[in-house]
Amino acid sequence: MKGTLAQVRTYERSVQLLMVNQFTINLGFYMLMPYLAAHLSGTLGLAGWVVGLVLGVRNFSQQGMFLVGGTLADRFGYKPLIVAGCVLRTLGFATLGLVDSLAALIAASAATGLAGALFNPAVRAYLAADAGERRVEAFALFNVFYQAGILLGPLVGMVLTGVDFRVTCLVSAGIFALLSIVQIRALPTRRADDSKAKENGRGGVLAQWRGILANRPFLLFSGAMIGSYVLTFQVYLALPLEVRRVGGDGEFGTAAVAGLFAVSGLSTILGQTRVTAWCKARYEPGQALTRGLAAMGLAFVPLLLSTVLPVPDSGVGLWLLAAVPPTLAALLLAIGTMIAYPFEMDTIVRLCGDRLVATHYGLYNTVCGIGITLGNLLTGAALDAAREAGVPALPWISLCALGLACAAALYALHRTGRLATPAPRPQPAVA
Numbered sequence: 001m002k003g004t005l006a007q008v009r010t011y012e013r014s015v016q017l018l019m020v021n022q023f024t025i026n027l028g029f030y031m032l033m034p035y036l037a038a039h040l041s042g043t044l045g046l047a048g049w050v051v052g053l054v055l056g057v058r059n060f061s062q063q064g065m066f067l068v069g070g071t072l073a074d075r076f077g078y079k080p081l082i083v084a085g086c087v088l089r090t091l092g093f094a095t096l097g098l099v100d101s102l103a104a105l106i107a108a109s110a111a112t113g114l115a116g117a118l119f120n121p122a123v124r125a126y127l128a129a130d131a132g133e134r135r136v137e138a139f140a141l142f143n144v145f146y147q148a149g150i151l152l153g154p155l156v157g158m159v160l161t162g163v164d165f166r167v168t169c170l171v172s173a174g175i176f177a178l179l180s181i182v183q184i185r186a187l188p189t190r191r192a193d194d195s196k197a198k199e200n201g202r203g204g205v206l207a208q209w210r211g212i213l214a215n216r217p218f219l220l221f222s223g224a225m226i227g228s229y230v231l232t233f234q235v236y237l238a239l240p241l242e243v244r245r246v247g248g249d250g251e252f253g254t255a256a257v258a259g260l261f262a263v264s265g266l267s268t269i270l271g272q273t274r275v276t277a278w279c280k281a282r283y284e285p286g287q288a289l290t291r292g293l294a295a296m297g298l299a300f301v302p303l304l305l306s307t308v309l310p311v312p313d314s315g316v317g318l319w320l321l322a323a324v325p326p327t328l329a330a331l332l333l334a335i336g337t338m339i340a341y342p343f344e345m346d347t348i349v350r351l352c353g354d355r356l357v358a359t360h361y362g363l364y365n366t367v368c369g370i371g372i373t374l375g376n377l378l379t380g381a382a383l384d385a386a387r388e389a390g391v392p393a394l395p396w397i398s399l400c401a402l403g404l405a406c407a408a409a410l411y412a413l414h415r416t417g418r419l420a421t422p423a424p425r426p427q428p429a430v431a
Contacts, residue, residue, distance in 0.1 A: 004269075004273055007273060011141075012130050013188070014130045015138060017182075017183075018126060018127050018142070019127075019142055021187075022146050023148050023149040024175060025149065026150050026153055027175065028089075028153070029089075029172070030149065030157065031153040031154065031157030031168060032096070032168050032169060034157060035168065036055070038165075040105070054106060055109070057106050058110065058113040061109075061110040061111075061113030062114065062117045063113075064366070065113070065117035066361075066365040066366045067362040067363045068362070069119070069121050069358075070121035070356075070361050070363065071205055071356075071362065073118075073122035073125060074125070075205075077189060078358065081118045081358075082118075082122045082126070082187065083187075084115075084119075085114075085115040085116065085117075085120075088111050088115040089116070089173075090177045090180060091173075092109070092115060093173040094169060095108035096109070098166065121359070121362040124357075124358070125358035127142060128349045129357070135349060136285075136343060137276060139341065139346065140273050140276035140338075140342040141272075143272050143338070144268065148265070148269055150261075151266065154261070157172075208356060209363075212363060217418040218351040218364075221347060221351060221413060221418070222363070222364050222368070223367070225344060226368055226371030227297075227371075227402045227406030228296055228337070228344075229368045229369075229372050230375030230376070231333060232333055232336075233375070233376060234329075234333070238379055238399070239257075243256045243260070243323065244257070246321055247319060248322075252319060259323065263331050264330045264334045267335070275338040276342050279339055285419060286410065286411070286415075286419040288339055288340065289339075289414070289419075290410045290411045290414060291339055292336045292339035292340025292343075292344075293336065293340060297401070297402065297404040297405075298404075299328075299330075299332030299333045300396040301400065302325040303325045303326065305325070306321060307392040307393040307396070347419055348361060379398070382394055
C-alpha cells in the first residue's frame, strides 16, 4: 500500500484529489445503500414492490442520465458537474433518513441516482485529461481507491446502522457535504485546450450524439465490453445465491458471502498496480482486454467443476463446497477486472479521439448499465431453469460462454485495428 501511495504522489494535485474523492464517494454510498432495503421494508414497513420501486428509481435515474451528465460535463466543465453531483447526493441521502412518505422517498432515490450520473463521467474524463500519457496507470490507481471505498463502506454502515439507520443517512450526507466543500475549494477548474473546447461546444447536442453514434469502433467496443459488467456483477447475484443454495442461509452463509466481497476488494487493493504494470510491459491494450475478459469467463470454471461433486449433508465438506468455488470465482473475476479496467478506460479516450470524452463515458455507462439489467434477468432465468431441470451446471456454462465470446469479440476488434487511435480529423484552413 505504501508503494501505491508513493505512486499517487507522482501525479498532479487534481489527480490525487480525484482518487481520494472517489474513495470518499464510494465510502459514503456503500455505507448506506446495502442497508436501505432493510430500512424501507423493516423500519418503514413498506411492501416489497414499493421497496423495489424506490431502489429501481435510483438505478434508472442513474443509468438513464449518464449520457446527459457526460454531455453537460463537456459543455460546462468537469468540476461544476462533480460538485453538483455531490451536493445532490448530500440532499438525497439526508432526505432518505428523514422522510417516510413514498413520494419523498422516490424523489430522494431519484436524486441520488442523478447525482451519480452527473459526477461519474466527469470524474473519469477529468482524470483522463490530467493524467495525460499516464492514463493507464492512473486508472489502475483509481480502481484501488474505488475498491477501498466499496470494501470499507459497508463495515462503517453496519456499525452506524446498528445505532439507527437515520444516523447512517446523516453521516453519509455529511460526508458528501464535506466532499462538496473540499472540491469547491481545492479541485482546480478543468478546461480543455481552446481547439477542443470549441469543438465540444460546436453544434447542437443532438448533432454531437449523432456523431458519437456514428463512431462504429466505439459502439462495437461498448457492445463487446457489456459482458465484463454482467460477469463482475455476479459477485452480487449468482455467487451469493450459490453460497446460500449449498450452505444455507445461516451465519455460515452470511460469513461466506462477506468473504466474497472481501476477497474481491482486497485482491484489487493489493494487486491492481502490479497487474497493470505487468500487463502494460507485455501486451498491447487490445491484448490485455482480451485476456481480462477471458479470465472473467474462466472464473466460473471452479463452480462448473463443483457441480459434479456430491453435496455433503453437513460438516466441513459442506462448508468447503459452499465457500471455496464461489470464492475462487470472485478472485478470478477480480483478476480479470484488474487486467482489463485500466486499458478499458484508456481505450474509450483513444476511440473518441480525445473529444467529448465525458459524453462518450456517459454513453458507455448507459450501454453497459442496460446490459447489466438484461444480463441479470437472463442469469436469474438460468439459475431458475437450472434448479427446475436439475442441471446445476447451466448458469456457469452460460457465464463462461459469455466471457469467452466477449474475449473473442475484443480479439477480433484488436486484430482488425478497430481499437487503435483514430487518425486526427482534418481541421479547416484558417484564413
